[in-house]
Amino acid sequence: STQLAARAAYLLRGNDLGTMTSAAPRLYPHMWSWDAAFVAVGLAPLSVERAVVELDTLLSAQWKNGMIPHIVFANGVDGYFPGPARWECRKLASNAPDGPDTSGITQPPVHAIAVQRILDHSRRHGRSTRAVAEEFLNRRWPDLVRWHRWLAHARDPKETGRITLYHGWESGMDNSPRWDRAYANVVPGMDLPPYRRADTSIVSDPTQRPSDREYDRYLWLVEQMRRANYDDFQLTSVMSFAVEDVFVSAIFALACEVLADIGEEYKQPHADVRELHGWAERFRAGVVATADERTGAAKDYDVRLQRWISTETLAMFAPLLSGGLSRHAERALLNTFEGPRFCGHPDLRYALPPSTSPVSKDFRPREYWRGPVWPVMSWLFSWAFARRGWAERSYMLRAEGLRQASDGSFAEYYEPYTGAPLGSMQQSWTAASVLDWLG
Ligand code: DGY
Numbered sequence: 001s002t003q004l005a006a007r008a009a010y011l012l013r014g015n016d017l018g019t020m021t022s023a024a025p026r027l028y029p030h031m032w033s034w035d036a037a038f039v040a041v042g043l044a045p046l047s048v049e050r051a052v053v054e055l056d057t058l059l060s061a062q063w064k065n066g067m068i069p070h071i072v073f074a075n076g077v078d079g080y081f082p083g084p085a086r087w088e089c090r091k092l093a094s095n096a097p098d099g100p101d102t103s104g105i106t107q108p109p110v111h112a113i114a115v116q117r118i119l120d121h122s123r124r125h126g127r128s129t130r131a132v133a134e135e136f137l138n139r140r141w142p143d144l145v146r147w148h149r150w151l152a153h154a155r156d157p158k159e160t161g162r163i164t165l166y167h168g169w170e171s172g173m174d175n176s177p178r179w180d181r182a183y184a185n186v187v188p189g190m191d192l193p194p195y196r197r198a199d200t201s202i203v204s205d206p207t208q209r210p211s212d213r214e215y216d217r218y219l220w221l222v223e224q225m226r227r228a229n230y231d232d233f234q235l236t237s238v239m240s241f242a243v244e245d246v247f248v249s250a251i252f253a254l255a256c257e258v259l260a261d262i263g264e265e266y267k268q269p270h271a272d273v274r275e276l277h278g279w280a281e282r283f284r285a286g287v288v289a290t291a292d293e294r295t296g297a298a299k300d301y302d303v304r305l306q307r308w309i310s311t312e313t314l315a316m317f318a319p320l321l322s323g324g325l326s327r328h329a330e331r332a333l334l335n336t337f338e339g340p341r342f343c344g345h346p347d348l349r350y351a352l353p354p355s356t357s358p359v360s361k362d363f364r365p366r367e368y369w370r371g372p373v374w375p376v377m378s379w380l381f382s383w384a385f386a387r388r389g390w391a392e393r394s395y396m397l398r399a400e401g402l403r404q405a406s407d408g409s410f411a412e413y414y415e416p417y418t419g420a421p422l423g424s425m426q427q428s429w430t431a432a433s434v435l436d437w438l439g
Pocket residue numbers: 070081169174199
């Protein structure tokens with residue numbers, strides 16, 4: 001396992017572009033928002049200083065409205081589509097930052113978790129490392145709060161306690177069955193400017209990636225945003241895709257709680273901490289409100305069709321992250337997570353949660369978010385379970401996650417039955433998960 005940690009550290013160094021770590025060498029040659037947070041979690045045990053740099057780079061691309069964009073483009077790096085020329089945020093969006101080129105959408109708010117891991121690790125070191133971490137926190141605290149405030153306001157204007165997304169990419173789970181119905185409503189216009197995918201020339205088996213039909217819709221949504229100048233208020237009415245994402249909402253509740261804890265411990269302004277506690281409560285309740293009383297399973301909501309979206313995917317477990325279910329419902333949901341519909345399915349190679357249940361009709365064992373096991377999700381559940389006091393469950397996920405990782409490919413996702421590595425190899429956040437587990 002020290003050897004595995006060394007290989008993971010070597011991988012992150014290899015993907016290091018200087019002040020950012022690319023999400024993966026060829027497929028994702030830039031910085032992705034939630035990837036960067038997980039990467040910082042993995043860098044923290046190696047170097048608190050370098051982990052701080054990673055988050056500083058991300059936050060230097062924060063939009064003027066507070067949004068952290070889903071991609072920060074590395075200077076002069078080609079080979080990814082859609083790149084800056086397709087988004088054109090600086091030209092079209094008054095909120096775009098003056099600094100680096102970015103995309104015009106957001107991604108799940110896991111960043112507070114990274115800040116906490118950095119502060120935790122810094123305490124194991126001497127005064128100068130601790131000072132680096134604390135200086136970072138004091139300097140970036142207002143930006144972190146602005147980020148959370150933007151999510152709570154711009155993405156939950158009606159205060160339902162759930163975050164609205166206007167692009168499946170914002171969920172991080174691009175082609176999950178969760179969004180199939182909502183995407184059926186996205187009809188690409190005849191005037192969708194032509195484009196050429198880059199991903200399928202890198203991942204040579206196209207069935208591991210979203211389909212061309214799906215991509216047309218992804219690009220059409222980008223086009224709708226461009227025409228609305230990426231304006232928060234306009235998006236609420238012009239976008240043909242609008243969903244309340246229960247998983248992102250649970251992550252947000254958790255992140256608000258984590259940030260509030262940090263704020264209390266490191267003496268940040270009381271008013272901020274109070275606001276964060278308030279959001280944590282609102283979003284925890286928003287998540288629980290979607291859950292089935294008996295099974296505890298949570299749902300997304302399609303804002304355009306005005307109907308609930310029930311799927312047997314990771315989304316149903318959102319309340320396990322944020323808490324608040326009745327004891328009975330929570331026990332039922334844990335049983336589902338560990339039982340034969342998910343981690344306990346008899347044919348699984350490792351007892352880790354697949355992105356979609358193997359017994360669901362939507363399950364595709366090799367197709368991106370339609371079935372494969374994503375190590376970073378195993379990490380997130382294992383971290384959250386530890387936080388909730390479920391040490392044994394957390395430990396089991398870690399043990400199984402490390403067994404899966406021992407093939408050394410650090411793949412983006414894995415085939416649940418065979419354990420075959422899929423998608424991009426040398427994915428940074430996979431290495432980062434391993435480093436935190438072994439750190
Ligand atoms: C991609 O390009 O596949 C990413 O998931 C979009 O952010």
